[in-house]
Structures are given as C-alpha cells and as structure tokens.
Amino acid sequence: MRRLTLLGTWVLLLGALYALWQHRFERSPGHPTVRLSDLRAIASPAPGVEWLGPDSGPRLRLRVDQTHSQVVARVELPGINAVNFLHVRFQVSPTKLLPGQEIWEDGRCLIEWHSQGGGGDWENNPFCSARHSEASGIVEMVLRPDHPPAIPALRLENLGISGDLELSMFEATVLRESWIWKTGRCFLLAGWLAWAVAWIGPRGKSGRLRPLLASAIWLVMGLYFVVPGPWKEVRFFGKPFQIGPESAAVADYSLSAARPDRPTVDLSSANPAALESVGEIPDQGDFTLRLKHYAANARPLLHLLLLFAPALAMACLVGRKSAASLAVVLALAIEAAQLAFGYGFDRVDLFDLACDGVGIGLALIAHSSLKRKFPQWVGS
Secondary structure, three states, X not given: OHHHHHHHHHHHHHHHHHHHHHOOEEEOOOOOOEEXXXXXXXXXXXXXXXXXXXXXXXXEEEEEOOOOOOEEEEEEOOOOOOEOEEEEEEEEEEEEEEOOOOOOOOEEEEEEEEOOOOOOOEEEEEEEEEOEOOOOOOEEEEEOOOOOXXXXXXXXXXXXXXXXXXXXXXXXXXXXXXXXXXXXXXXXXXXHHHHHHHHHOOOOHHHOHHHHHHHHHHHHXXXXXXXXXXXXXXXXXXXXXXXXXXXXXXXXXXXXXXXXXXXXXXXXXXXXXXXXXXXXXXXXXXXXXXXXHHOHHHHHHHHHHHHHHHHHHHHHHHOHHHHHHHHHHHHHHHHHHHHHOOOOOOHHHHHHHHHHHHHHHHHHHHHHHHHHHOOOOOOO
C-alpha cells in the first residue's frame, strides 16, 4: 500500500509540475507583440540585407556572395522597454548556406541585451543557428538577460562562405511570471520534499532530521539539473507555454507612439556599413554547462562526480538503499528533462547514464568505508 501511495503521489506531483511549468508565464500588459512587419517599418538599409514579400508578411534575407561577405543586420524592437523575459517565435530558412571554418561561422540569430543606461557594451544571446538548406521550422522559447531588466534588440548574422539566411517569421512578446507559478511553485517544492522524506521512510527518534536533510539535497540537485535546470533559455514541455491571447486593445496600440515612452538604445545612429560580427560567443547557461563544454574530454569524470557527491552525502545520512534509489531517480530525471525540453537523447546520453551509475556505485563503496571507520555518524 505504501509503495502504491508513493507512486500515485509521484504521478500527481509530476502532473502538477507540468501544469505549473506550462503556465509559468503570461503576457506583460501594455506590450504589443512585435512582428517582422513592425521591424520592416523602422529598419535601416544595410549591405547584403533585403526585405522580401508584402508588408503584411515580409521576410528578411541576408545574402553572402562575391559582393557581400559576413552580412550583419541589427534592428531594435519598437515598443519594448527593459524586460526580464522575452518570448520569441521564429522560423529560419537558409538556402545553400555554406559554413566557414569555425563552428560558429554560419547563419545565426541573436538578441542583444542592452542595459537601461544604453552603454556601449551589451550581452549577446544567440537563439538560433542555421546552415546549408536546413529549415528550422517554427520554434519558440523564452529568453532572459543575465542582468535583468535589459532592453532587447534583434541581430542577424550570415557568416557563411556563401548562401542566404532568411528569417521568414519572427514574433517577440514581453512576458512576466504568472501568479499561478509564483504561488504554486512553493507548494510544489514542499510536495516534492515531503515525497522524498516519505520515500526514505522513518528512521527512529534519533534520526528525524537526517531524512529531511537527505531529501533537501535531492531536491536542490533536482532544481539545479532537472527543472528549472542549468539552461539559459526557458523551454516548454512538449506544447508551447500558455501565455494567453494578445488583447485587441494592445494589438491595435501604435508601436511608433510607444517608443518615446521608453529608454531606447540608440541603434539608428550606427553606420550600417560598419556593422561587424560579434565573433565567437562564449557558451551560455549555468557554470556546469560551460565546464562540460570546455572540459569535453573530461565529460565522463564530470558525470561521475555529478552523482557521486550527492549519493555519498545522502547515504551517510539515511543509508545505502534510500540514497541509491534517490540517486537513480535523479540521474534518470536529468536525462528525461533534457529530452522533454527538446535537447534530444542519443548514445552520448546513454553513456552519461552509465557514468552516473558508476558515480553512484563509487559513492556506495565510499559509504561502506566510512561506515566502518565512523559507525556512530554514518547511516546504514
């Protein structure tokens, strides 16, 4: 009966997590959705950049050929002030875009995050790359600056040897976190913590605190590597975020009238011919993601350590069996979250799971050694 109750509670908590995450954001009132047609109205001409199609459904093309190399376009997003979250929906269609020697020398789309003071430095937030003739399809995600709030601007770069980069659809919507998410996440955290404590089970009067500490370790690891996870952009589970429809009043709002009310970043004064690529952009996201990239050869060791430390700490608190089961759940949840967020799952991820298993096994071996030396402090 206890196992059935724990399984049922786990399913309920998983459903609550899905529902709350999909309703994490809502439209920020007073901000219209900015589309390509709005950008076309204010864009300055630039070498190698061409607007195609009617005003109602324009496309933006960057062409690299013998005349133009490394074409760059940049345009501010009218009507958008300094924000914390920006929902982008886009479609990129490259045509025979031959990439350069560097891995980043292809077609790419970025959001520039400018400080409210309008200083010379800004943060580059890439959200799409393209090469050859591989269309992206319609993609959407939520972007956020490292130092919010910040003012966004759209930047496109075709750094290939030849070919076209075409932005055939683009929408930008300012979001804010919903009250449902702000309130519900507290109950959700409490629910997962209580579930982990119940999974561990009673430990007697002398060990009431130990299950709580072990559960807290498990929960923190879940927050850090599962949901929300270490990624910079915020992605949805399967179906897009439920941000609600754009109100008619906001949709009819004049974007040109909105611009004087906000501290703009002066991009129009820049000479379009002087725009150059920002070059290689450092990996973004949490420190652990950057470490995994720069220490690619040490990936097995990193995954081993990822589960070794928490598994050992939990084993010392509540014993081998409970610690091992929670660590296995954590390892599977990390890979499942990557798949649910759209990062895919392949043989490399299977290898990561194997390394996680080795880390858990080594933690249990280390626990046995510590148990012999410090039986009064280490749980069994």
